[in-house]
Amino acid sequence: MYQIEILPRTLHFKQPAGTSRGIYTTRQVWYLKVTDPQSGRTGIGECAPLPALSCDDLPDYEAILASHCQEVAQTGQINLDKLRPYPSMLFGLETALRHLKSGSVRLWDTPFSQGKVGIPINGLIWMGNFEEMYHRIEEKMKAGFRCIKVKIGAIDFQKELELLGHIRNHFSPEQIELRVDANGAFAPEEALTRLEALHQFHLHSIEQPIRAGQWQEMKRLCSETPFPIALDEELIGVNDTKQKIELLETIRPQYIILKPSLHGGLAGSAEWIRLAEERNIGYWITSALESNIGLNAIAQWCATLNPVLPQGLGTGLLFTDNIDYPFAIEGDCLRFHPEQPEPDFETFLANE
Numbered sequence: 234m235y236q237i238e239i240l241p242r243t244l245h246f247k248q249p250a251g252t253s254r255g256i257y258t259t260r261q262v263w264y265l266k267v268t269d270p271q272s273g274r275t276g277i278g279e280c281a282p283l284p285a286l287s288c289d290d291l292p293d294y295e296a297i298l299a300s301h302c303q304e305v306a307q308t309g310q311i312n313l314d315k316l317r318p319y320p321s322m323l324f325g326l327e328t329a330l331r332h333l334k335s336g337s338v339r340l341w342d343t344p345f346s347q348g349k350v351g352i353p354i355n356g357l358i359w360m361g362n363f364e365e366m367y368h369r370i371e372e373k374m375k376a377g378f379r380c381i382k383v384k385i386g387a388i389d390f391q392k393e394l395e396l397l398g399h400i401r402n403h404f405s406p407e408q409i410e411l412r413v414d415a416n417g418a419f420a421p422e423e424a425l426t427r428l429e430a431l432h433q434f435h436l437h438s439i440e441q442p443i444r445a446g447q448w449q450e451m452k453r454l455c456s457e458t459p460f461p462i463a464l465d466e467e468l469i470g471v472n473d474t475k476q477k478i479e480l481l482e483t484i485r486p487q488y489i490i491l492k493p494s495l496h497g498g499l500a501g502s503a504e505w506i507r508l509a510e511e512r513n514i515g516y517w518i519t520s521a522l523e524s525n526i527g528l529n530a531i532a533q534w535c536a537t538l539n540p541v542l543p544q545g546l547g548t549g550l551l552f553t554d555n556i557d558y559p560f561a562i563e564g565d566c567l568r569f570h571p572e573q574p575e576p577d578f579e580t581f582l583a584n585e
């Protein structure tokens with residue numbers, strides 16, 4: 234049916250990307266090149282598990298990926314049940330087959346891929362010392378972002394409050410929407426006090442205030458919090474429909490955040506959205522720091538959802554050795570330029 238090549242690649246961050254969970258300096262990914270020998274067409278997808286975070290961050294990752302690719306190459310189909318526990322592999326295969334089908338990196342025909350509308354995005358402030366974060370915030374404010382996400386949980390909490398205060402001294406909640414991401418850094422017993430301290434800055438939401446896997450504590454927080462809580466790491470590894478329903482009905486978060494590479498590929502993420510909407514739980518989509526191949530696929534898919542909230546898709550400039558794609562951050566939107574040439578996959582994939 235198809236030929237599928239697995240092409241490992243290590244990408245390099247321009248600057249260390251810090252979160253309360255650790256600092257990224259390189260990014261290991263696997264590109265899938267699917268070729269249809271009959272038409273000669275190819276489709277490219279990206280498998281990008283995050284180390285020590287993804288549920289499929291496994292020592293024998295490449296061997297498992299090869300066995301799934303072999304089955305897809307023979308049948309031309311993706312077996313969702315088999316791939317549910319491997320979201321980053323599922324995402325790579327889904328998007329490679331979609332690219333093969335569409336024949337262009339305009340994976341779906343949307344006003345976004347037609348270049349008519351942009352996807353609103355948040356500016357991302359990575360961890361650093363107070364001065365570094367202060368400077369990064371200034372840059373994002375100058376660049377015209379209407380939504381800024383600040384990573385918290387790694388430097389002194391009072392200093393983090395000072396940083397948020399600095400933004401509010403310059404911009405009202407109407408001018409800039411403020412989000413924070415704790416990546417699970419708060420201890421359950423201190424979390425509510427910290428949420429109350431953060432509330433003075435009129436925040437849109439906080440991502441993952443306490444470590445994942447503490448459903449009863451998270452449930453209490455979501456019912457007592459002064460502003461919305463969004464679950465991120467909490468969803469990782471919850472790939473079964475019944476489990477997803479149990480999580481949403483137990484914790485009752487205000488939002489969930491979906492990273493297709495971590496949260497079930499496109500199919501699993503679409504299921505999370507359906508289950509969340511049935512329970513009046515909001516959502517938004519973010520990258521998992523893929524290269525532009527994965528980022529484009531997430532953006533193209535996100536555009537089919539007609540996003541209104543700012544999405545976490547502003548990660549296309551992180552790497553020194555990324556592939557050029559016909560999209561760019563313009564103001565506070567990600568914009569696609571169909572008039573520009575298709576990416577040069579041959580040269581990019583040939584480079585080790």
Ligand SMILES: O=C(O)CCC(=O)C1=CC=C[C@@H](O)[C@@H]1C(=O)O
Pocket residue numbers: 252283355356357382414416465519520521522544545546547548
């Ligand atoms: O949300 C965004 O603006 C971009 C994505 C993002 O922040 C992350 C992606 C992957 C891992 C993390 O470092 C981080 C997150 O925790 O959300």
